[in-house]
Amino acid sequence: MTLSTAHLFLISGCSGGGKSTLIDALAKAGYAVLQEPGRRIVKGESDPVSLLLPWNSLECFAQRALEMAISDFKQALKMAGPVFFDRGVVDAASALQHSTGSIDLHEAVHKYRYNSTVLVAPPWEALFSSDEERRHDFCDALAEYKRLVQTYEKLGYATLELPKVPVEDRLCFILEAIRAVQAKLGK
Secondary structure, eight states: OOOOGGTTEEEEEEESSSSSHHHHHHHHHEEEEEEHHHHHHHOOOTTTTTSSTTTTTTHHHHHHHOOOHHHHHHHHOOSSEEEESSSSSHHHHHHHHHTTTTTTTTTHHHSSSOSSSSEEEOOOOTTTOOOOOOOOOHHHHHHHHHHHHHHHHHHTTTEEEOOOOOOHHHHHHHHHHHHHHHHHHHH
């Protein structure tokens, strides 16, 4: 991580673990946020057989999510203060790797580095629900979570698990955590 990306904070982890709700709370509190690429793709597709939908082609979906995550990253570099991402380049590259069976992660994970501390939403079955944008089950979400945490750690990120508490308390936890991270960097 360079000082120029120290303000870019990823929120990753389990699908259905409360990331989007937390991103919405951060936005309401006045922080810059970038919504999850995957949800934006699904919301934007009206054709039920589109290959950009993950249940039709995980590979096409993940490739498009990766493109969007890279674009989001570049946009966030121009933003001041902490910027929070609901998933990012690593999540999309990990999904692409999983869908293709490739051994190597996309080179983008090395080129587009976020703050070295990644906030992860743990599996929380009480929050998890399937819907039109999330058609997989909790077991699939749990497997994805394990892959992501392993991937982040393999790439040299420190993962900080979010507590299973109400969103207001999670928001306080995150703000305190980023203050501590920034204090270490002398910001």
